[in-house]
Amino acid sequence: MESNLIKVWFAKLLDALRFKTGVRKIDTVDPEKRDRKPFSVVSDGITIRGEVLFPSEHPARLYPAVVICHGIPGYGASRPESDPGYEGLAEEFTSEGLVAVIFNFRGCGDSGGDFDMMGWTRDLDAVLDVVVNTPHIDPTRIMVLGFSGGGAAAIRVAAENSNIYSMAVAGTPADFSFFNKDPEEIIADFKARGIIRDKDYPKDVDRWISGFIEIDPKRWIRHYKGKHLLIVHGDEDELIPLLQARELYENAPGGVAELEIIERGAHRLRLDPHCIQLLKKWFLRTLGWKQ
Template sequence: MEHIDIDHDGRTLRGVLHLPTAPNAPAVALCHGFGGNRAEFGYTFVRLAERLAARGVAACRFDFAGCGDSDGDFADLTVSDQVAQALAVLDALAAHPAVDPDRLSLMGMSLGGLTAQLAAAKRPVRSLALWAPAAGAVAMGEEGAKRRADAIAEHGYDDFGGLPVHQGFVDDAAGIDPFAAAAAYPGPVLLAVGSEDFVLGTRLLGEYQGLYGDRLDLHVFDGVGHGFETVPARERLVELTASYLERTA
């Protein structure tokens, strides 16, 4: 494992790169969720990266700007900026001497999943893995959008699980169609979601099925929510994803 710093828009994005012993390895960029960090819930990104490296696939865990150890202000977070950061990470991986620049993949959780699906449409990545992607963050229903607007008008931000969502995020999201903007990606997709997920509901799941069609490898985890909140579910999630990325990277 080596530390990696990536310059982007005057900020340093900080991460770690898990490398296999063999040279010229395929590589995956792991995109964490809203307000998270490169370890992800239950250290699942650490476990996934270690498992991938043991199977010959390099894995880069990094903190988005304003999160974890990276530079930046969390208040400035937008989806478009995160997509640009993910592309910068892919470029850094392509330039790394231990990585095969023609065998790059993307993986993301929640808002990181939305980020990954949008970034995959802008680079020739080999495969895409999504954990509970938060397309609803830019495709909110009318009721949710009004509640958020009222909260921002009153407090200056919307309190989302103890983290602030600012007007800049909302303005950026208004210009993003999460499915039309992702349609250019032609490769395979792994999608894992809990049956009780409040973020990725039936309507949005149907949109993903329509978007990716027979390229979609869908896995619904019964009895868990957005964070795959049991030990068995998280172990299954890590192993499923590691096997998929080993096969498709």
């Protein structure tokens, strides 16, 4: 009896703290003064680093959160001044009154380790554990946004992680059959990109390659556990054919998934203003917030 009373009390407390359906309070705090909380979490012994960005300088309620998953990096060319990076994308969401979470998968940025596709799924699981337990974040409104390979990792995680409320993936492959080439060539490519840092990695090439087969987005998207799912793709994607987005959609749970095609959209949809506006509106709509 006492346990049930505690559960009821806790549920009422969460309901009192979170933003209500149809109500959205947008903080007008200068982005430079908004609350930013760096974090690190250990995944398979590897340190994964990220940051939680709040829309308010002094958070006082429970905010929905968007966890942003980057794609597989290119060859390390310097970022043009016009590209605000994933931090700029995070600011797009905090300006709407949401918490935004950015982090680097293993092998990337300030995180440790070397690139491993299935390892990325474990990194995301570890980050989600941090987010769910971060003060002032609504644990029932955790949303995920994944780009390209990050979207593939997100699909795999969302097939088993019940903490994900809604998810959008952009420019994400239905499978990795386009990696059907000499494993040593693939590894050399990723070393050139700087995401395989250890010259002797991977120790087990077959196991490492099998990760691309195991993650198989078109297979795992069938088991998506969240309430809302959006698949976004550019009709001029130079890396992943539009047909793969349609294949993901056809395999997604009926009545949950939506498919949006970005006209003249290339692979790097993070840089497409139309795509970003579409994503922001979609996430707000899944929350029932008026725009």
